[in-house]
Structures are given as C-alpha cells and as structure tokens.
Amino acid sequence: MLSRIAESLYWIGRYVERAEDTARILDVHLHQMLADPWVAEDAACRALLSVMGTPSDDVTPLSAARVVTLLGLDIANPSSVVGALAAARENARGARETVSSEMWECLNATWLGLPDAQARVEQQGVHAFFGWVRERCAVLAGLADATMSRDEGWHFLVLGRSVERVDMSARLLSTHARAGGSIPSWLTLLRSCGAWETFLRTYRGSLDDRHAAEFLLLDRLFPRSVFAALSIAESCLSELAPGPGRAGVATDAQRILGRSRTNLEFRGADELLDDLAGVLDGLERTCSQVNEAVSRRYFRQTSAVTWVSEAVA
Amino acid sequence: MADLFEDYRLGPGWDEMFAAAGMPRETYETLHATLQPLSSADLGVRADVLARAFLDQGITFALKGIERPFPLDIVPRIIAAGEWAVVEAGVAQRIRALEAFLADVYGAGEVLAAGVVPRSVVVTSAHFHREAAGIVPHNGVRVHVAGVDLVRDEAGTFRVLEDNVRVPSGVSYVMENRRAMSHVLPEVFASTRIRPVESYPSQLLRALRAAAPGGATGEPTVVVLTPGVHNSAYFEHALLAREMGVELVEGRDLICAGNRVAMRTTAGEQRVDVIYRRIDDEFLDPVQFRTDSILGVAGLLNAARAGQVTIANAVGNGVADDKLLYTYVPDLIRFYLGEDPVLPNVETYRLADRDVLAHVLDRLDTLVVKPVDGSGGAGIVIGSQATDAELAEVRARLTRDPRGWIAQREVKLSMVPTLIGNRLRPRHVDLRPFAVNDGTQISVLPGGLTRVALPEGALVVNSSQGGGSKDTWVLAAPLGPAEPVPVRRPAPQADPAPRPDPGPGVTSAQEQQQQQQGGASC
Numbered sequence: 118m119l120s121r122i123a124e125s126l127y128w129i130g131r132y133v134e135r136a137e138d139t140a141r142i143l144d145v146h147l148h149q150m151l152a153d154p155w156v157a158e159d160a161a162c163r164a165l166l167s168v169m170g171t172p173s174d175d176v177t178p179l180s181a182a183r184v185v186t187l188l189g190l191d192i193a194n195p196s197s198v199v200g201a202l203a204a205a206r207e208n209a210r211g212a213r214e215t216v217s218s219e220m221w222e223c224l225n226a227t228w229l230g231l232p233d234a235q236a237r238v239e240q241q242g243v244h245a246f247f248g249w250v251r252e253r254c255a256v257l258a259g260l261a262d263a264t265m266s267r268d269e270g271w272h273f274l275v276l277g278r279s280v281e282r283v284d285m286s287a288r289l290l291s292t293h294a295r296a297g298g299s300i301p302s303w304l305t306l307l308r309s310c311g312a313w314e315t316f317l318r319t320y321r322g323s324l325d326d327r328h329a330a331e332f333l334l335l336d337r338l339f340p341r342s343v344f345a346a347l348s349i350a351e352s353c354l355s356e357l358a359p360g361p362g363r364a365g366v367a368t369d370a371q372r373i374l375g376r377s378r379t380n381l382e383f384r385g386a387d388e389l390l391d392d393l394a395g396v397l398d399g400l401e402r403t404c405s406q407v408n409e410a411v412s413r414r415y416f417r418q419t420s421a422v423t424w425v426s427e428a429v430a
Numbered sequence: 431m432a433d434l435f436e437d438y439r440l441g442p443g444w445d446e447m448f449a450a451a452g453m454p455r456e457t458y459e460t461l462h463a464t465l466q467p468l469s470s471a472d473l474g475v476r477a478d479v480l481a482r483a484f485l486d487q488g489i490t491f492a493l494k495g496i497e498r499p500f501p502l503d504i505v506p507r508i509i510a511a512g513e514w515a516v517v518e519a520g521v522a523q524r525i526r527a528l529e530a531f532l533a534d535v536y537g538a539g540e541v542l543a544a545g546v547v548p549r550s551v552v553v554t555s556a557h558f559h560r561e562a563a564g565i566v567p568h569n570g571v572r573v574h575v576a577g578v579d580l581v582r583d584e585a586g587t588f589r590v591l592e593d594n595v596r597v598p599s600g601v602s603y604v605m606e607n608r609r610a611m612s613h614v615l616p617e618v619f620a621s622t623r624i625r626p627v628e629s630y631p632s633q634l635l636r637a638l639r640a641a642a643p644g645g646a647t648g649e650p651t652v653v654v655l656t657p658g659v660h661n662s663a664y665f666e667h668a669l670l671a672r673e674m675g676v677e678l679v680e681g682r683d684l685i686c687a688g689n690r691v692a693m694r695t696t697a698g699e700q701r702v703d704v705i706y707r708r709i710d711d712e713f714l715d716p717v718q719f720r721t722d723s724i725l726g727v728a729g730l731l732n733a734a735r736a737g738q739v740t741i742a743n744a745v746g747n748g749v750a751d752d753k754l755l756y757t758y759v760p761d762l763i764r765f766y767l768g769e770d771p772v773l774p775n776v777e778t779y780r781l782a783d784r785d786v787l788a789h790v791l792d793r794l795d796t797l798v799v800k801p802v803d804g805s806g807g808a809g810i811v812i813g814s815q816a817t818d819a820e821l822a823e824v825r826a827r828l829t830r831d832p833r834g835w836i837a838q839r840e841v842k843l844s845m846v847p848t849l850i851g852n853r854l855r856p857r858h859v860d861l862r863p864f865a866v867n868d869g870t871q872i873s874v875l876p877g878g879l880t881r882v883a884l885p886e887g888a889l890v891v892n893s894s895q896g897g898g899s900k901d902t903w904v905l906a907a908p909l910g911p912a913e914p915v916p917v918r919r920p921a922p923q924a925d926p927a928p929r930p931d932p933g934p935g936v937t938s939a940q941e942q943q944q945q946q947q948g949g950a951s952c
Contacts, residue, residue: 118696119683119695119696120683120696121694123696210664211659213665213668213672214668214669214672214677215672215678218487222486222487226486415696
C-alpha cells in the first residue's frame, strides 16, 4: 500500500473519531452548564477550551455559544467538529481509489451537509447538531466495518481511530481532574462516552469516583475505555509490523504503546486516582509519541521531492 | 397537462430526435413515447434525484479550483447501430494512421521525405518533443487511449473536429452517466437494447498490461499517475484506478533511480512497469522538461528510453493532435493505410498561405477561429457571435502568428432535446468516442461522451465553458441470421431453499402482556 494512502487512512480514522468525541464532550458539557445554575460559565468554558487544546485569549467573558463556535463550527480548525469532518473528507478525496465508494459517499454527503451546520444549531439547538454528527460518524464506522477488507488499510484506519480515542478520553478525564474533581461530575464524563448505562449495569448502580475512573480507564470490555483503545491500537501495530523476533517488539510505536498500557493495567484504580493528572498527561504524551513514531516508520518516506535545478549537470 | 415538448422548435442544426416537427426519427421513437406522457414536474423530480446522486458521489470536475457537479441532462442521446458502425470504423482508422505518423516522425521521417506533411509543420508544433525521439514502445503503441471529437453537420454526417491523443479525459462520465441514468429512467432501459460501457476499465487495463516493457517478469505493475486532488479531472483518475484495481499515485509517490521506477509503499519500494499518466508532457520529468515541476518524476523519460518503464500515452504525442496537423490527417490515412478516410474533416483553412490568410481575414465573421494547441475550448472565436472588437483582436493575432491558428467553416452542430427549466429545448451537442489500442486491436467504446452546450444557440460544448453532458446510447444491432441468440442454459430444477430461521416465538407472550396491561387499566 502506498505510504501516502496509508497516512490518509490513518488520518481519516483520527479525524472522524475526533469529530465524534468532540461532539460528545461538547454536548454533555454544554448541557450541564445550562442545567446547573451555580456554574461559573466563563471559568467552565475556559477550562473546557484549554483541555481541548484550543485556548482562547478573549478578554470578554466566554459563553457557551462562543465555545460552540470555536470547538463545534470553526471549519478552519481541524480540532473542531466541523473542521475535523472536513479534514477527514479531504483525506478521503486523496485516497478515493482505496476508500470504498460507500465510505467516500458517506463522508462526502456529510461534508456537503456542513454548511447547514450553523443553521441547524440555530434552529434545532446544539443537541440536534451533535446528534447528527454522532450519527454520521457511526454510519461511517459501520460502513468501514462492513466494506473494508482487514488488510493494511483497515489496520491504519483503526490505529488512527484508537490513538485518537485514547487522546480524547485523556482530555475528557482532564476536564474532571483540572476542575478539582467536583465539576464536571463523573456522571457527566460517563455520559460523554456513552458509557452511562453500561456502567450502571456493571457496577449495579453504585456511583463512586473509584468505580467510574476504573471503568473509563481500565475496563477490558467497554470499547471506549482507555485500556481497550490502547489494546486495539497495539494489536493493529503488531499486525502491521514484521513478525515478532525473539526479543521484545519490532517497532518504536509498539514499545511506547505497550509501556503505556502496562502502566495502566498493572496499577490499581486507587493508585491511578491518586495521581490522575500525571497519568493523563502521560497518556497524552503517549499519543503524540506514537503518532510521531508511526509517521516516521510508515509515512515519512513520502516527502514532496524538491528538484534543485542547479544539480543538473 | 403541460407538454414537455410544448413550443419545441427545430433549430438550425440537424435535429437528432425529430425529422420534422412532432415526428420523431425511428431511433428515438421509444424514448419519445416514454417522455411524452411525463409532466414536467415528473421529469424535474427525476432530474433532481440525478443531480443529488452526482453531488453525493462527488462526481465533479473542478472549475477554477471549485468542485462542481458535471451537469448531466436527463434526455439521453441515441445512436443507431448502423451510424455507430461508421463512427467505429472511422475512429479506428484515424488512430491507426496517427500511430503510424508518430512512429514515423519520431523515427525515420518518411512522411516528411515524401512531402505529405511539410517538415515545418511538424517541427514548429509546440508539442513536438525531440526528447521523445528514439523511444520505441515495446508493443509499438504510442496512443494507448484516444478521444476523437466528432460533430454531426447540417446533413447529419459525422465529421471529425479534432483528435486527442495526449491525455483525453471524460470517459469516467460515460460510465457514471450510464449508471445514474439506469436508476432514473429504468423504463426506457427495459424497452431498448443499449450496448454496455462498463467494460472500459478492464479493456484499458489489458491494453496497459500489454504495453509493459519486455523485461518485466510476472504480472506487470500498472499505476495511474495523477497531478493530485486539485486537478479538474481528479475524479476520473480515481475512478479509473479504482475500477482497474491499481494504485493511484502522485509524482511524490514515485522514485526513479538507475533507470528503474518504483513507488514508495508501507513495505518499502515496489517496482512499476507501466505508468498511465494523466499529467501533461511538460510536467512529467523535470530533467527533460519544466525544471520547476513538482508533479512529475525526475529521470522518468530516461527510464522509458532504457525500456524499463512504459509511459502511456507516450511522450510527444501532441504533435499528432496539433490542429494544423489535423488538416493533413486525411492525407496521412491515404499515405500510411492506402485507404480513403471514413470520417471527413470539417473544412479548414491553413493560414500559412498568404492568399488563404487574406481570404479568411475578409470573412472572419462567418468562420470559427481556433488556436492550434488549445484544449478545453479555450481561445475559440466564433465569428458570427463575436463583437467587432473581438474580431479586430483576432485579425491582429492571425496576422502576427498564422502558424498558431486555423480557421474553420462554422458547422451548425446537431441538436438534441435537453431539459431547460421545465421544458425540452433543442441544444447543440458533440461526441467524443474513446478508443483503446492494445497493440493488436483498436476497440472503440460504444457510446462516448456527448457534451451539450446549455445556453441557447451556444456552439462551444466544453465543460470548462459551462457545458453539460448526456448519456450516449449506442443501440445493439438487430441480430441477423448469422448471429444466433445467445443460448442460456435453463436453470436446473431445484427444491426451494428452506425459510430463514425464525426467532423465538413472541406471539403468546405478547398477548399475555397485553392482557395484563388491559386488566390494569380497567
């Protein structure tokens, strides 16, 4: 498979996951901001923006509407919902002969629907818009699952999705850690991940911090837990890497991911909770290191050739 | 009821549907009978469905950097089997002659020695590349894909307007138009026997494989080379690569070292044998052509010369579709093939001769003037529709550079009913059939791209000038006695398959639960 195409697939995975997770996080946080009369809107908005890596230097107090504009609708920012979807589509456009035509059509139709996003937010409210985004992302994931062979391309797509999921989950948990553990509540976090019902069933309704953190960080069965996402990314990498030699693993990315996974796996929930901020920082660092290592190993050979005319003898 | 054909007036060109007002030709009878009872609202809804499908699938071309859907008109254009036979023979004959000509000018140059074509015409062509001299293709093919632009004149005769043997585009729309039309007009498809077009990618792949260099072992690796997503025909490049099941590469994906070309993959470098390039000569190889090109691959041409890789279409083909050379093609057909041309040219003036130039300058307002190396309808001036200022400018240019221009009689292109607003109106069309040469046979795709000029009276049909397209149906010949109906084996008698497994029974539980609820509410 061409390196350029592999990179595109990896980034389609990342961008689509980013759009979905950002939509989920915004949806629940904004809802909570509106529902809770004591929340300091400005401070909450600033915290959310900084955790999502889009700090704002506005001097005027921030409002929920401004956050929606910055993180939801800014098409120039590939970290916003709309921007990520546009970037995913742009990547798919460059890989059209590889991406199945059903996936392409789904991404393209989504992209064509983006100009209406603003209107949708105004007419039907943010909840309807975020619902639409989640639905489109789910359709895409479903089509990928149903139409792609489990070859290299698939592994790159899933790798991208999983890495992004770890990153976004870490950011989501940071919103909790940074706000001193009170706001937003674990309930909000679980809702953001769509994990609320399954959490209740797993722990029979007991909602305490320890269980919630354990569930979001360590659950082996819930696909959006950090541990599950790390494991999936790891298995993709081992499919992509040459067969295992006698000692250790073959690539840097595997090493980084594996270290990060064991670091979670073999520490108890209490220990993790005590040092939550440190753990989360470590996870975010892991994501950017893995990204770097994967690019170097599989994509980087493809840099635009610059032809220097002086060199012609 | 509003009639779609209300106020339909026959235009100045040959009307392909109507022989006389209200009297459809035999070829179009079925289509006319289907369209006649439809209200304009019905057809409008279908046209919207068609447009939406194109947009969602991203079947677009980029005009000045903006992606737009290529407008597809809902009324197809139909060509009878007999008419098509002439087109097919004529196109194939032209390609054979042009192949012979290219082999000759980049080789022995007999045609120049014989004086059939003046040497000055060849060497002054902007697309005659000395760099290509001496590159001998393995199976003798330089024109792997060709698109010959045809028009029907006032009497309905097909004439050649120009040849495209560099990188003709548009074949993807032929395939996609057919796919979309069969969804929105299924009733006409059912009652008409239309020759299919979907075999094009496999035909092309076969021709490209056949062109692989002799040394290649095993299955030759074919790639499609695109300038990138911002190219106006990117959609087509992706479609062809996808349907052929080959890689779509950009220049930066390829490397050329030691006269071998390879692509960079996640598993290292992989050898490439045939490059179906959709990049112009000038951008192909910075060593030989434009040194600032970042689209191409340095060293590609030398690799081709060394016989390590095949470039399709070959470099330097542009000399054969130069519009001044076009005027010599009938002579080339006689010279190389010893045949008479099947398809006539449009009457054309060569302006190098002073008397001809003077004659043309006198009557510019009745002629069409074209630059010899233009494509996409750029630079064409239609005398009868031009302002005085434009004519004055053209006059000056012609006087300054007679080699750069040709003048042609203004042909009133044939017309086909086209949905404009909510009525059908006659609009001018042309036809670009596509031919693939695999070295043993030239196959012409039954159909081709019909482009339609949407503004009333407009004669320039290019998509870059706001034209649309039509699905082009070539009817299958009625089966003669020599050609028996293909025998289909009757399906073997078999017991019907078992029903799908049912889920656990729900009825009894449902009834009980409902009863329970009913009891509670009393």
